[in-house]
Amino acid sequence: MGGLSKKAYQFTKLIKSSNRPSLILDGGSLLFKSNSVQNKLANQSEITAKGIIKAYNLIGYDAVGVSRRDLAAGLDFLLKIKEKSKFTWLSANIINKSNGHSLFKPTISRNIGDIKVGVVGLTNQLPANSKLLDKDTEIKPWRDALPAIINELTRDHDFIILLTSLSAGECRKIAEVYPGINLIIHAKDSDVGQLPINLTETTTMVGTGKKGKYIGMMDIKWYPGSTWQAANHELLTTKRRERDRLNRQLALLKDRPGRNNYQKVQSRLITIENTIEKMELAREPSAKNAALKSSYKNRFIAMGKSMPDHAAVLEVVKETKRLINRLNSKPTITAQNSTLTNKGFTGWQTCRKCHSDQANNWQKSRHASSFQTLIKKNQQFNSDCLPCHVTRFDKRDPATAIGMPSDLQMVGCENCHGPGASHSANPISHKTTPVTAKTCLNCHIPDHDESFNFVRDLKKLNCIL
Ligand code: HEC
Ligand code: HEC
Ligand code: HEC
Ligand code: HEC
Known part of the structure; x- marks a missing residue:
């Protein structure tokens, strides 16, 4: 959630400078990093999700689509979060089986200037064996959920937007069946947004990337009843x-x-x-404005470390991080990893016995003090930070990085050379793992290091004597 304060700053600036009516929307997938929450990290994930909601409230979102990923901590959690949200969570297809009602609002209407805009949300399916919904609830296929809603929206709205995390293929089918939908905002699973493509004469689709790395801004000029200009009519x-x-x-x-x-x-x-x-x-096109063409301009703005922050949202981010650190510093959590046993790691002190020159150079590097850096920030228990700041690196199981033994509390030899217990015991028959650019890029990703350059930065290590 680190980028949220930057995102908030950009939104505020954009809206002020355009001085035209606007809608702030999100296709979904904002609360969690994956489709299910690891048990060990359930409380931490919920603290993060609550922080994200506070930030979205401050930014002033109008609506957000409910995606399957937002259900990762279960339906009840999302329903509770919904109560704290000042924006509307939209889903037209999460249905109570016994009474047929939607659990979320299916649509909202907004007057944007003299255009009446309708927004509808659709949720992607959970796997068949998922336990995230209760027995009374189902996610209906769009073919069952949409017809009535789109019929109603098209009757008295000039412009219809669909927020969804369904696949691009499904979105294409929807555009084919419902020409009345003018814009599909598709929450994608990749980092990067996807430029708008005109699926049909009247439907454009734009993809928003995950994790809020970009914000997308679409400046739309719409004449009710018209078609998109210069459409490539992909479908x-x-x-x-x-x-x-x-x-x-x-x-x-x-x-x-x-x-x-x-x-x-x-x-x-x-x-x-x-x-x-x-x-x-x-x-x-329908009779009115048939000859006119509507148009849009689209812009993606990448969020960088050096961008300014929105002060109030930054405070929310900091408070969330403080809460997480406090939560994970509980002895019950830190005790589980505090022995130097599994996965073949041994710690840098063992390597030093035979490679003292490398060890001396390394000790002067920032890698050696990477855990101290987290202590200074009061983030030494945060599993969102630890995997890149300690030795036993396991992105799939970040909880294992909490409360590690002190010999592994740094970016150590074994981050680059691989687990070294067996090499240390028998250096001739057990070689270390070769180091490649990919090794560094586990951690030196643009989010955390905007200017990493393998050839240049390798020289700074002084490991080869
Ligand atoms: C008991 C002494 C000893 C210890 C402990 C030891 N090494 Fe070595 N290491 C050697 C020797 C001897 C070689 C040279 C092996 C050869 O030339 O075949 C070597 C070679 C290497 C190499 C060159 C590539 C390779 O695998 O041959 C790297 C890298 C390396 N060690 C890293 C480490 C790291 C990291 C640790 C700690 C996890 C470590 N060593 C612990 C003795 C040791
Ligand atoms: C496990 C994660 C991780 C891996 C793998 C990793 N680094 Fe780092 N690196 C860090 C962290 C974290 C810092 C900052 C530490 C601090 O300041 O507290 C850092 C800092 C550095 C710095 C110091 C930056 C500066 O400008 O002084 C250099 C240089 C560097 N890394 C190069 C590399 C190279 C080259 C590789 C691959 C051979 C690599 N790193 C692999 C996590 C990693
Ligand atoms: C994906 C790996 C990764 C994660 C996750 C990560 N860091 Fe880092 N961190 C790095 C790297 C790489 C550097 C070195 C960057 C450089 O030298 O430019 C670094 C440097 C830093 C620095 C020193 C330089 C600076 O920007 O001030 C601080 C402080 C820091 N990290 C704190 C954190 C905190 C707090 C978290 C969790 C909220 C975190 N990091 C999560 C990889 C990571
Ligand atoms: C950030 C990554 C990184 C860290 C941390 C690191 N090394 Fe290296 N080390 C390298 C790279 C890159 C090389 C170049 C050889 C290669 O490509 O395998 C190297 C080479 C070596 C070599 C072989 C030197 C030679 O002359 O062939 C030894 C031995 C070694 N490292 C030991 C260590 C020890 C011991 C530590 C911890 C005290 C350590 N390294 C920490 C990246 C690292």
Whole structure:
């Protein structure tokens, strides 16, 4: 959540400088790093999630889509969090089975200037065996949940936005069936946003990356009843290409004996002809503004370490980190890792016995004091920080980094050379792991080191004498 104060600063600045009415939306996946929360980190994850909500409240979000990942700590937790949110959590397809009602608001309406905007949310499916929902709740497929809602929205709204974490493929299908949706904000699982593409004449899709590394700003000029300007009509073009391909295939099959494929190709061709026809019909804009073209400008702004912070949000981030450190400093949590046993690590003191020159150089480096750095920041128990600031590096199980023995409380020899217990016992038959740029990039990622350069920074290590 470190980037939130920078994101907040940028939003405030953008909104002030554009002095036009705006909506702040998020496709979803904001609360957790993965689809399920590790038991050991349940409390820490919940503290972080609450901090994120406070920050979003301060930024002034209008609405956020509920994604499957936001359910990682269970439905009850999200429903509690919802009560603390000043923005609306949107999902049209999380349904109570017995009464058919939505557990979240399916839509919101906003007047933006003289345009009436409707926003709808759709949640992606959980795996079949998931225990995150209770027995009474289900996530309905969009084909069941959308028809009634879109019908109602199109009746009295000029512009419709869908917030969703469904796959890009699903979004394309939705655009095909519902030309009334004008913008799909798709919460992607990768870091980077995805430039807008016009799926159809009336539907554009834009992808927002995870972890808030970018903020996206779309400046939209919309004439109700019009179509997007200079649309590349991606869907229609691919469908037409597919039709041409099937036609050629069909022609070939005609001239050949044993044409058992003929029927299959023919029926696919019929389906695709129907889709194209529907899409071409949908292209006929409604009477008003039919000749006008609407347009947008899109911008992604990357959040960097050197950007200014929003003061109040920064305070929320700091308070959250303080709470986490206090939580994880409990002896019950720190005791579990405090022995130097598993995974073949031995600690730098053992290496020093045979490689004193390297050890002396290393001791002067910042790697050697990386844990002291966390102590100074009062973050020495935070599993969001520890994996890169201690020796036993395990990103998949960050809780193991809490309360480690003092010989591993640093970026030590074994971060780069691999676990070295067996090498230390028998250096000739057990070689260490070769060091590559990838080794460094486990930690020196842009979020934490904007200017890492392997060749240049390697020289600073002084390990090769
Ligand atoms: C008992 C003495 C001893 C200890 C303890 C020891 N090494 Fe070594 N190390 C050696 C010797 C001897 C070689 C040279 C091996 C060769 O040339 O085949 C070596 C070679 C290396 C090399 C060169 C590449 C390789 O694997 O041959 C690296 C890197 C290295 N050690 C790192 C470490 C690290 C890190 C530790 C602590 C985890 C460590 N060593 C502990 C004796 C030791
Ligand atoms: C386990 C995580 C980790 C790995 C792997 C790692 N580093 Fe670091 N590195 C750090 C941390 C954390 C710091 C900052 C420590 C501090 O200041 O408290 C750092 C600091 C540095 C610095 C000092 C920065 C400066 O400008 O003085 C250099 C240089 C560096 N690393 C180079 C490398 C290289 C080269 C590699 C790969 C061969 C590497 N690091 C691998 C975590 C790592
Ligand atoms: C993905 C690995 C990674 C994580 C996670 C990480 N750090 Fe670091 N940290 C680094 C690296 C690499 C450097 C060295 C950067 C440089 O020299 O430019 C560093 C440097 C630092 C520094 C000294 C330089 C500075 O920017 O002031 C501090 C303080 C620091 N980290 C604190 C933290 C805290 C607090 C957390 C958790 C909230 C954390 N780090 C999480 C990799 C990480
Ligand atoms: C940040 C990463 C990093 C850390 C930490 C580190 N090394 Fe190295 N070390 C390297 C790299 C890179 C080389 C160059 C050889 C290679 O590519 O394997 C190297 C080389 C060596 C060599 C072989 C030297 C030679 O002349 O061939 C030894 C021995 C060694 N390191 C021991 C240590 C010991 C002991 C420590 C801890 C006190 C340590 N290293 C900490 C990255 C590191």
